[in-house]
Amino acid sequence: MAGPDIHREIIDLLLSRNTPPSDVTRIKVEVCKQYGLPTIPRNSELLAAALPGEREQLRKILLVKPTRTLSGVAPVAVMTSPAPCPHGKCLPCPGGPLHPFQSPQSYTGEEPAALRARVHGYDPYRQVRARLEQFELLGHHVDKVELIVMGGTMTARTPEYQEWFVASCVRAMNEYRGHPAAGDADTAPLFRQNEYAPVRCVAIPFETRPDWCGTKEINRMLSLG
Template sequence: SPTSMRAIRARYDPYLQTRHRVEQLKQLGHSVDKVEFIVMGGTFMALPEDYRDYFIRNLHDALSGHTSNNVAEAVRYSERSNTKCVGITIETRPDYCLKRHLSDMLGYGCTRLEIGVQSVYEDVARDTNRGHTVRAVCESFHLAKDAGFKVVAHMMPDLPNVGMERDVEQFIEFFENPAFRPDGLKLYPTLVIRGTGLYELWKTGRYKSYTPSALVDLVARILALVPPWTRVYRVQRDIPMPLVSSGVEHGNLRELALARMKDMGTECRDVRTREVGIQEIHHKVRPYQVELIRRDYVANSGWETFLSYEDPEQDILIGLLRLRRCSPQSFRPELKGGVSIVRELHVYGSVVPVSSRDPSKFQHQGFGMMLMEEAERIARDEHGSCKLAVISGVGTRNYYRKMGYELEGPYMVKDLYRPGAD
């Protein structure tokens, strides 16, 4: 991938990778005021602690220009940097998603986890030597969400001995069973890579991957199941070929699947399909038609509320907020004793809300503020929480300070005063 090639050119030096990329974007005419890091490829948390600290410290230092002695110092300077770190995503596995790993990642300024799940079937996880059980997957989702992380699952349809119907069924289970219900999804259909056990199975005809048409069908059926609070981050670009040995036409799998869905009369209502594009903001959004929409669901022993500002008629999403009432088992001291947490706040572009009803009220308030106010109200009046915490990108902390939040551990926190409570 281009990212891997850039990493190799920079000799995997995190500082140089970051500086080079920021400079390159500036030369292309982008203003680089916000940066999101994704630490991918391999299990970062399995590396030695001193190397991880060095790596994360350098990511933050590359933005702030400060030379830090440790992660905590790097994060402090990164908070004030002109180029803001709005989030860090770390790829991990259920066995590197235990409390100590989660606490380390909170210290790094990490806000989103990508967890390699691959399959929700115990027998499949066993056959593919994943080394973790399905129970470990549920456990890692629970711990991660209770610490405020967004959870993106990597799923791999078309593994051996599963078959189309069972592949579809596992996604129904994945989205409907409260023990799973990820915030996001990456779909990577199985790739047969030379030199693997799967390659041997494929060569001898014991493993047959789906035909391209069946794969497009499968992805179309999966996308139709995705709930409106889940974001499909990516579908593997190309139709996977056993090493391109069956000479099939390439194409963007997501686009092919969406086209197939049109024919089938189904639609994909995930976050990404509906989020407003930067270009569309000015000509598509009709601020007068925008409504606050609320969807509540249970996931991983917690009450989740997905709040969004949408134009329901066009099915366009302008901003979203994920609020969770932490389950009593939350292991973070900051989140014990009746605390709710905002796990994500994202507003697309700078749409200025208009209210015909009370023009004075909304004038100086963006959708982000309005979403936060509603989250505070739900946390206070419905959850009965005494505090609202936010997992915030390091560079976004000052935004929350302006709203009366202060840093407590890795979280931005605000006390909620309930009328009638002392």
């Protein structure tokens, strides 16, 4: 039996039985064993093969790690590029530009968010888009996002880098459904557009340090979200 036919049979079984999430793997294994298939279809493949009218019910059955978006907000962690801190390197920080993997200063480079960032060349736009796609493939909604900016002392980076980084993240949300984003250089149109975008940013926490969190830095963080 061909792949699409297998997907269809599994989808029909899952929907007809109103299957609890705990039984999904068992049903997939039973169908694949029946036809002697060496691999089991991923949940993302089943969601992609479902008809539009089936996707919402199927999404609830296949949902992986529901606690990730239990509050209705998808946490999207992004990493800034590796850069030295102005005060030097603290003993607990394992990474940095001189690290073998050139990881962000306060990370080893092996954390899930750090690995994603490295794969995408620390490009904020690509990191956000990839994480949104991953959430949707796992069955989560991404209409509301908490953007978590990690990777070191963000407020110690140049104002130009901070503005470019956050603007690129917001642009990725605005364009996620195929809509062109407003404005190229000015962040204000991007932020205004995001208020009505299909993927809206509802919060932006920044990684920083007490000595880089004065009035000037706080005002800049507030201006960025």
